[in-house]
Amino acid sequence: MDWKAEIEAAASRIAGHAQVTPVMLSSTLWQQPVALKLEQLQHTGSFKARGAFNSLAAADVPAAGVVAASGGNHGAAVAYAARALGHKARIFVPEFAGPAKIALIRSTGAELTVVPGEYSDAADMAKRVQQEMGAMQVHAYDAPMTVAGQGTLMREWEDQGLEADTILIAVGGGGLIAGALAWLAGARKIVAVEPTSCLTLTDALKKGAPVDVPVSGVAANALGARRIGDICFELAQAQGVETVTVPDGAILEAQEALWRAHRLLVEPAGACALAALRAEAYVPAPGERVAVLICGGNIARDPLADT
16 A cells, blocks of 8 residues: 555545644653654544544445444544534444543534443444444544544654654554554654553564453553554554553653643543653663654543533
8 A cells, every 4th residue: 555645645635624733842751852742632632533534534424424433532533523524423432431531422412322341342333333224434543544544643743843763652553653654654763652551562563463462551441452453563563663561650650740841631541652751661872862642632530520
């Protein structure tokens, strides 16, 4: 696949729909300046809107509309994009999606089903309903149009003057990092960061193929895919991507650091990549310029819910 061409086409499709999110250089989060991409300021609070808009804009959506399974962020993005483009949406999330993400999806007017169990249970139910209804399914991470949409983020960041040798990116199912790998094609080093309790890419690379893994922890409702996507695995394996892991405590510390230093309110998954730097799971070489992708801001509890 000509990923560059697909991502360029995606950028054209989502222009005017997805936000151009800001970047900043922080001198307080680490021992040397680190570049940040603030994608938690994207529509519905995560990068997922890019893939959702591209998937819907590139397709002939049936009258039955769209169906999506999600840990929360993808469902909110698909629901938002469907409403913006005039389509019906039915979203399935596991119970651990949390009240804030569930409320966000409901606010779009989509039909929402909260499924007992894990993401895989929501995905199974979504697939059954999609087949029964004749709707279009929008995969959270392992589909070419999803990956191309997420790839627009790295294209945009480079257009904004990114100066970095290495980019740290959190991994769940792999759609976001796959988009970055597809766009950069080895031009910069990408380091995959995973919670120690969600080792989808780490275990797949060790075993030579995607495998089912147990998932848990503070970032599970965003990074808790049970199996890495095939597209991500193939790109990561081909490019020799390095993976590092961080414990929940380090993720929560990085989350707090973003708030204390810059008043940036992000969910644990959004702080995961920064945690690798602060906890020294990834140690750059002297002079190595590092960038961190902040991928989501939907914390478990709405901080203004009771005001």
